[in-house]
Amino acid sequence: MERTTCLIAGGGPAGMFLGLMLARAGIEVTVLEKHGDFLRDFRGDTVHPTTLDLIDALGLREDFAKLPQRRLNDVQIPIGGRMVQLATLARIPGRHKYIAMVPQWDLLDLLARAGDVEPSFRLRMNTEAVGLVHQAGRVVGVRYRAKDGTEGEIRAELTVACDGRASVLRAAAGLGVRNWPTPFDAWWFRIPRHDTDPAGLIPVVSADRVVVMFDRGDYWQSATLIAKGSDAELRGSQPVGVIMRDLAEVVPWLADRTEALRSWDEVKLLDVKLDRLDRWYTDGLLCIGDAAHAMSPVGGVGINLAVQDAVAAARILGPKLLSHSVTTADLARVQRQRILPTAVIQGMQRIAHARVIRPAVSGKLPVSNATETPLALRIFRRIPVIRSLPVFLVARGVIPERVPDFARRA
Ligand SMILES: Cc1cc2nc3c(=O)[nH]c(=O)nc-3n(C[C@H](O)[C@H](O)[C@H](O)COP(=O)(O)OP(=O)(O)OC[C@H]3O[C@@H](n4cnc5c(N)ncnc54)[C@H](O)[C@@H]3O)c2cc1C
Structure with a gap:
């Protein structure tokens, strides 16, 4: 039987940042x-x-600067064939007045390399946590299955579930979960990007569709939102080319790419969820990131929230793990620290689902096709506090967490 002090299931943003900081x-x-x-x-x-x-x-910072990346300084939306600035990050406090768009695999690789130099850090790829190990009613580790078929157990003083929105560990722990039905799923696909295209993040909202395009340099990673559960019917009833032809109607500079998608195989379905555990922990187990609160893609905030959970967990639990004295009350402190930002952001996502996305995916969004900027948007852009608050919440979060001194190397 193998042993460790802290077993983290899931090498996404929450798991990799937490693992590195604790190591x-x-x-x-x-x-x-x-x-x-x-x-x-x-x-x-x-x-x-x-x-x-x-x-x-x-x-x-230096290693991160070497990763391929684009900077998102402002958000523009297409209206009447031209791009209108919706919000800018130029006025948010702090050193970084932009969102960096970095392929997540590059960021996770960077964290894996940083972890590699820490003697107490172990990353086991191709190894899936398949269940919890209990002893006297307490979680004392996980059972795993490796890709080569090997199975085993790893015992730990603390297990942290960072295994995302389909978390097997939170299910195994039987923790109560509150679900909010989401009105949409997402089609995820690539569109070639030309140097003459605008840069950054482009949300496209029209009367009957919402599309978000992420600038990845030579291509746009794009998500088209569709009504929940409608994927099979839509695929069966129309050619794939419809996606780009529809998009080009609202974004005229894409008109030269209407043939970009050739097969439905290039369009992946993502099942969108929004939920939150009532209690993020049980004796010996803590859930953070999407494992504790699955986030909708709205606002692109799920990664940030997951990372901030990891920072709070490292700061609160690090000293306790060092002295081998983590208690269930310590795990409760992590939830108390993070519940407010999570609830606020999920509340904003629910409002966006109800007010914008549900009407849009059912073709009922009252959007004018006029070339004029709509009045509501003009008001939004003119009143600084209304314009800045959503940007501030998306960019910096509700409670930015303090990095523990033991993890700092600056
Ligand atoms: C369509 C869509 C688009 C999104 N776009 C954005 C965006 O642009 N920006 C943003 O901030 N958020 C976005 N989100 C939300 C974001 O993806 C999540 O909130 C965020 O990734 C959560 O991070 P995490 O580390 O908790 O979990 P995840 O990123 O899901 O990482 C979980 C990790 O655990 C691994 N894993 C899973 N099960 C096991 C297991 N049993 N054993 C071992 N490993 C396991 C997985 O392979 C994965 O590496 C989007 C969500 C959706 C659905």
């Missing part, structure tokens, strides 16, 4: 990641100013 304190950490690499297209790419601050504090 920097000298705590024995094992991170299990079920895939063999981090190369998966569906991961969001947004690295927010608070995460950029964290990267700086961890002493990784």
Whole structure:
């Protein structure tokens, strides 16, 4: 039987940041990641100013600067064929006045390399946590299955579930979960990008569709929102070319790319969820990130929230793990620290689902096709506090967490 002090299931943003920070304190950490690499297209790419601050504090600024990246300084939307600035990050406080768009696999690789130099850090790829190990009613580790078929148990003083929105560990723990039905799923696909295209993040909202385009340099990673559960019917009833032809109606500079999608195989379905555990912990187990609160893609905030959970967990639990004295009350402190930002952001996402996305995916959004900027948008852009608050919340979060001294290398 293998042993570690902190077992982290899931090598996404929450798991990798937490693993690195705890290892920097000298705590024995094992991170299990079920895939063999981090190369998966569906991961969001947004690295927010608070995460950029964290990267700086961890002493990784120079390595991060070498990753391929684009900077998102403002958000523009197409109206009447032209691009209108919706919001800018120029006025948010702090050093980083932009969101970095970095392929997430590059960021996770960087964290894996930083972890590699810490003697107490172990990352086991191709290893899936398949269940919890209990002893006297307490979680004392996980059972795992490796890709080569090996199965085993790893015992730990603390297990942290960072295994995302389909978390097997939170299900195994039987923690109560509150679900909010989401009105949409997402089609995820690539569109070639030309140097003459606008840069950054482009949300496209029209009467009957919402599309978000992420600038990845030579292509746009794009998400078209569709009504929940409508994927099979839509695929069966129309050619794939409809996606780009519809998009080009609202974004005229895409008219030369209407043939960009050739097969439905290029369009991946992402099942969108929004939920939150009532209690994020049980004796010996803590859930953070999407495992505690699955986030909708609205606002592109799920990664930031997951990373901020990891910072809070490292700061609160690091000293306790070092002295081998973590209690259930300590795990409750992590939830108390993070529940407000999570509830506020999920509340904003629910409002956006009800007010914008549900009407849009059912073709009922009252959007004018006029070339004039709509009145509501003109008011939004003119009143500084209304214009700045959503940007501030998206960019910096509700409670930016303080990086623990033991993890700092700046
Ligand atoms: C369509 C869509 C687009 C999105 N776009 C954005 C965006 O642009 N920006 C943004 O901030 N947020 C976005 N989000 C939300 C964001 O993806 C999540 O909130 C965020 O990734 C949560 O991070 P995490 O580390 O908690 O979990 P995840 O990123 O889901 O990472 C979980 C990790 O655990 C691994 N894993 C899973 N099960 C196991 C297991 N049993 N054993 C071992 N390993 C396991 C997985 O392979 C994965 O590496 C989007 C969500 C959706 C659905």
